[in-house]
Structures are given as structure tokens and as C-alpha cells.
Amino acid sequence: MAQTHHARHTVTVAAPPDTVYGLLARAADWPHVFPPSVHVEQNPLGDGDETLRIWATANDEIKCWTSRRRLDPAARTITFRQEVSQPPVAAMGGTWTVRPLPDGGSEVVLDHDFAAVDDLPENVAWIERALDRNSAAELDRLRAAAEQADRAGELVREFEDTVLIRGSAKDVYEFIWRADRWQERLPHVARVALAEPAAELQELEMDTLAPDGSQHTTKSVRVGFAPGCIVYKQLRVPALLTAHTGEWRITETADGLSVTSRHTVVLDPDNVTAVLGPDATVAQAGDFVRRALGGNSLATLGHAKRYAEERSGATAA
CATH class of the missing domain: 3.30.530.20 (START domain)
Known part of the structure; x- marks a missing residue:
């Protein structure tokens, strides 16, 4: 024994x-x-x-x-x-x-x-x-x-963006899961390093470009639940955050596929002024993170929509 x-x-x-x-x-x-x-x-x-x-x-x-x-x-x-x-x-x-x-x-x-x-x-x-x-x-x-539990409502932020796609769930899932092809498919992705240590499990490192031209490196673990869901967690987060998790969810509806990118972040109040300036507030940090993450998610969803609808023969709205 x-x-x-x-x-x-x-x-x-x-x-x-x-x-x-x-x-x-x-x-x-x-x-x-x-x-x-x-x-x-x-x-x-x-x-x-x-x-x-x-x-x-x-x-x-x-x-x-x-x-x-x-x-x-x-x-x-x-x-x-x-x-x-x-x-x-x-x-x-x-x-x-x-x-x-x-x-x-x-x-x-x-x-x-x-x-x-x-x-x-x-x-x-x-x-x-x-x-x-x-x-x-x-x-x-x-x-x-x-x-910091009494500040959870201020520090923990959840938000999501959704698009309607008239295409195949399989194609949408493939577009999001095949992150190794994002460098050629997504303009805001400058570099991708992808490893798959097990089935439906990925370790993803990538460099993304912000609207101001700056470049940010992220490292995430992703778990796939084909054909309708991918969850992930960032192992390397920017200074404004102590945690960032997310989910891509594909849902069949009467009008087509409802595809949602959902984020949950925990703000680091000790780094707000160091990153955004001496007068910045936690609320402003939350808005900044929402715009940055939401912008990239919507860009990815837009390209996934075009990809899936072109493959299905649907006319993109």
C-alpha cells in the first residue's frame, strides 16, 4: 500500500x-x-x-x-x-x-x-x-x-457582447478554437504560440495590438466543450487586473446562432493610478478594461461571423 x-x-x-x-x-x-x-x-x-x-x-x-x-x-x-x-x-x-x-x-x-x-x-x-x-x-x-469583500461590487466586473450569426455552429466553434490561425485571421493579433497538452485543452500565448498601437502579451489556458462553449483563464494579466476569465458560448436560436463573448475581471485597486494616472478612479479603470476587452471580442466575433456566413452561403448582415 x-x-x-x-x-x-x-x-x-x-x-x-x-x-x-x-x-x-x-x-x-x-x-x-x-x-x-x-x-x-x-x-x-x-x-x-x-x-x-x-x-x-x-x-x-x-x-x-x-x-x-x-x-x-x-x-x-x-x-x-x-x-x-x-x-x-x-x-x-x-x-x-x-x-x-x-x-x-x-x-x-x-x-x-x-x-x-x-x-x-x-x-x-x-x-x-x-x-x-x-x-x-x-x-x-x-x-x-x-x-476586499465589501468592495466586490466595485472590483468584480462582468460584461458580454453578442452577435447573431447565420451559419454553422461547427464553423463558428472552429474559428474560435483554432487560435493557431488567429494571426492570419484577426488583424489585432500579431503573434500566436499554441500548445495542446490534451484533447480539448489549450495553452495560448499571443501578442495583441491596441488601438493606440501598443502591443500586449497574454497567456491563457482554454478548455473546449464542443460544439457550444469554450472557457478560458488568463494566466498573465495586465497590471490593472488580478484575474480575468472568459467564455465563448454558441447558442442555437430561431433566428440563427447567438454567439456571446463573456468576461469576468477583478480590478486591482492598488494599480489604478499607476496605470491610468493620479486622478483615475476604480470606476474609470473598469470602463477602460471593458472597452479594451470588449473591442477585441467584438472584432473576433465580427470575423467569426463573416467566416461562418461565407461558408454557409448566407449574406452577412
């Missing part, structure tokens, strides 16, 4: 325990909170039980696994156990515990137990590195998110 190993990581948070626990309970929002989390599908089972399908980075690799969780809001604990693990992990589970502190803050304790494939020392070391890196990043951002 493989040896069971243990790890513990803690952080002190200047926020009430219920606020912290709420962030941990809302796992579908983890990509906006936890740097390693790319995408989470949360499936409640009832009586405090649920399953999670998680895509996340670990030691600069993209991993996907399925976990079962049990939530106990009264005790402020969440226990979890991976049902389907990814090598070199053979088994993993643990507990989140949120403890109240006398000053009104919280202590968060994250315990893990795990076994490595074949019990090999190099596999154990890989898992320990991943746990140390991910747990430290998660707890740090959990602390920041909880301590």
Missing part, C-alpha cells in the same frame, strides 16, 4: 469567518479568486454534498480532476476527496477549516493527505512542490478577496 503523506498550510485573514467560508463554498467562482484554478464545474448532490470537476495549474502543468466535497457551514469546514486523480497523484483529500479569531478575523487551515503513483520519491516531491506553490497562492488570494 502506498504511503500517505500530509501537508498543512495556514493564513490569517482580517475578515469575518462567514465571509471567508462563503468564498470557499462558492467553488464555481474559484477561477476569479485562486490563481491556479482555471475552470470549476460545481454539481450539488444535496445534504451538503457535491462534486467538483476542476481544471487547474500544478507546477506549470494543466491538470483536471474530479472531487467530492462535504460542506458543514455550522462548523465552517469543507472536506474533500478526489474521485478521479491525475498522475503523479494516486489519491488526495483534505479539509478546509475556518476558525474565528478574538479580533473578529479568521484563521484558515488547509490540510491535505495524499499518495503518489508507485510511491516514487520523485512523484512525492512533485506533489509537495505543487501543494506548496498552489496552497500559498490560494491562501494569499483568499485573504485578499475576503478582506
